[in-house]
Amino acid sequence: MQTDVERLYDKLKEEKKAFRKLAKRDIAVDMTRGRPSAEQLKIALPMLENAASLNFAAEGGDARNYGDLAGLKSARELFAEIFEVKPEEVIVGDGSSLEMMYFLIDCAMQFGVLGGKPWNSLQSVKFICPAPGYDRHFTICEAFGISMITVPMREDGPDMDLIEQLVSNDASIKGIWCVPKYSNPTGITYSDGTVVRMGSLRPAAKDFRVFWDNSYAVHSLYEDEKLKNIFEVAQKAGNANMVYGFTSTSKITFAGSGVAALAASEANIKDILKKLGVRKINPNKVNQLMHVAFLKDIQNIREIMKQHAAILRPKFELFETKMSAAFDDDERVKWSKPKGGYFISLDVPGIAKRTVALAAEAGVKFTAAGATFPYKMDDRDGNIRIAPSVPTLEEMDYAVDVLISAIKIATLEKDIAAIEQQ
Ligand SMILES: Cc1ncc(COP(=O)(O)O)c(C=O)c1O
Incomplete structure (x- = not known):
């Protein structure tokens, strides 16, 4: 036997x-990585083919010249549609939303958020990291010496009971990473209840920010799953300044050579532009113009x-x-x-x-x-x-x-x- x-x-x-x-x-x-395939990259080729006929003066200035730190007006309008916010609440940048996230953390560390103390000057800075999550978010925290608190992901988003308890009792918790739609890697979309609770948090830290990385805002394989608008929720809850939204066209047009955008309250946008203006004069508006001409609007x-x-x-x-x-x-x-x-x-x-x-x-x-x-x-x-x-x-x-x-x-x-x- x-x-x-x-x-x-x-x-x-x-x-x-x-x-x-x-x-x-x-x-x-x-x-190993979520890159678009060669076949997908062909979809946006007409964008390049049509570039010669772009009207650079379409928006009053000349898209080939300096100016418009926050991005072309038409590009801000387009991303405002995706984020479901006002164009004034959007900054359109260059090819990478990850770079924007890094930049905002860098600014928070060096200069503080909306008049708050620089995070570098504090004894301890912590972020909540729902996991499994996006490895590059965690790498940013590691690079800046930000301590990470792991919170479990569930079918409807991260464990909100735990998050509420953590943020309301610890002023050294300055942020949370969220990939709210078709999450990396679990693919889930946060439920309305989760979005409401996230936008209504009562953090002990006044300069706490929700890093709302909506990289997959329009990347449906079937019928679109609707994500509740966190900016509206936060506004109603008296948290207008608490959310930084991000997205990009990395998986719509070209990865790394697309256009990225961030959304936030007008007060945040003003604060961010002041810091961004030290670093650069404007983003690549020719690329933005090409993208607007190709992408047109949310339906397209x-x-x-x-x-x-x-x-x-x-x-x-x-x-x-x-x-x-x-x-x-x-x-x-x-x-x-x-x-x-x-x-x-x-x-x-x-x-x-x-x-x-x-x-x-x-x-x-x-x-x-x-x-x-x-x-x-x-x-x-x-x-x-x-x-x-x-x-x-x-x-x-x-x-x-x-x-x-x-x-x-x-x-x-x-x-x-x-x-x-x-
Ligand atoms: C959740 C998430 N955020 C950001 C990125 C990178 O975006 P970008 O190309 O705009 O920097 C990725 C890429 O895989 C991602 O999965």
């Missing part, structure tokens, strides 16, 4: 054989995003189909089912690092396990961020087969170890 552990060893041998056979196909797949942006969705959706669906065929009855393997954005969040407690390492042996690269947590510390060793945008469907097919096999091997190894340690 075979013992349990012998049976598991047999299964492991079988699975490893299958894995080696699969790996012989020797396909390299990079799923939604049409453009349907072309992106048509390319992205089959990749997300392939993942879902294959994973549910392999693990539907397995309580230990869970993954999110996003309706938009760029990521799927996979949960395999205890084996994330091993799974990622195994997949790499077969040429499939995932974001490093742990990266979705502050200080890269995922106590459960459970979360893996899946970025399906870059691979072709064929590559994706291979990558998910490899992932499934890697999870099976890692699970068997863990089960064997558990029995042997008894």
